[in-house]
Amino acid sequence: MTEDKKEKSYRFLTPVEMLPLRPDQRGIYDSILDEFIKSDLRYAEVIDIGKKPVNVSIMLKLRKKKRHIENVDIQIRNKKVYLIKSDTAVDPTRGSGIEIQLAKYSDAKRGLSPGIKPLIDVTTLSSGIIIKLRCPKCKALNTKDNRRCRDCGAEFYKDEQEYYESIKSMEKLEKELNWERK
Numbered sequence: 182m183t184e185d186k187k188e189k190s191y192r193f194l195t196p197v198e199m200l201p202l203r204p205d206q207r208g209i210y211d212s213i214l215d216e217f218i219k220s221d222l223r224y225a226e227v228i229d230i231g232k233k234p235v236n237v238s239i240m241l242k243l244r245k246k247k248r249h250i251e252n253v254d255i256q257i258r259n260k261k262v263y264l265i266k267s268d269t270a271v272d273p274t275r276g277s278g279i280e281i282q283l284a285k286y287s288d289a290k291r292g293l294s295p296g297i298k299p300l301i302d303v304t305t306l307s308s309g310i311i312i313k314l315r316c317p318k319c320k321a322l323n324t325k326d327n328r329r330c331r332d333c334g335a336e337f338y339k340d341e342q343e344y345y346e347s348i349k350s351m352e353k354l355e356k357e358l359n360w361e362r363k
Contacts (some may be wrong), residue, residue, distance in 0.1 A: 210237075210244045217253065217264045227262040237262045251302055252315070299323065299330075299337055301351075303358070310358045312351050325351045 189196075209230060217225055227237060234257050241255045241262070254265040299314035302322060314323045314337065321332035326348055329336050338344040 208244075210240045211248070213241065213264075214244055214248070214250060214253065217266065218250070223266050225264045227264065234260050234262050252300065310355060312355050312358075325355075 213227060227241075230237065232240075238255050238257050241264075245253060245255065252266060254267070256263050256265065299316055302313040302315045304311045304313060312325050314325055314327060315321070316323060316330035316333060316335055318335050319330060319333040321330055323331050323337075328338055328344055338347060
């Protein structure tokens with residue numbers, strides 16, 4: 182520092198030449214979620230990281246919500262934290278009407294080509310249930326009438342007939358889910 186800066190003193194401030202860089206916002210909970218998403222595991226137990234299972238579960242759920250991860254579920258059983266990966270992220274021992282409907286809604290009914298199969302994403306709004314397609318390559322959400330992924334451009338359908346049949350069956354499913362909700 183120069184002499185004139187040394188001469189000035191402040192009661193509550195310390196002069197700095199530049200702002201420090203922000204620390205990486207990603208922590209251990211993001212690393213746990215990333216490792217699980219990238220793995221081919223469907224079920225996994227989170228190892229003991231020195232925190233209570235309840236706190237680990239809460240933090241994982243917060244990070245999941247903030248990052249909009251929808252195909253991972255976090256549960257506590259026998260004082261251990263478990264991660265579950267699926268299309269609908271539900272516990273296989275417990276099911277609701279929506280998951281049962283989605284199970285009936287097979288790839289054959291959706292008319293998807295064998296190459297790339299988008300995941301069905303069900304979003305519950307106050308006005309009703311909306312179905313979207315999630316690209317398995319880049320995980321981007323697409324409207325149900327998209328022919329290809331909006332981010333990576335992956336084709337969802339092999340021809341026009343497959344596209345129209347898929348839209349009809351998704352609209353039918355959406356109506357059934359919204360009717361069950363009433």
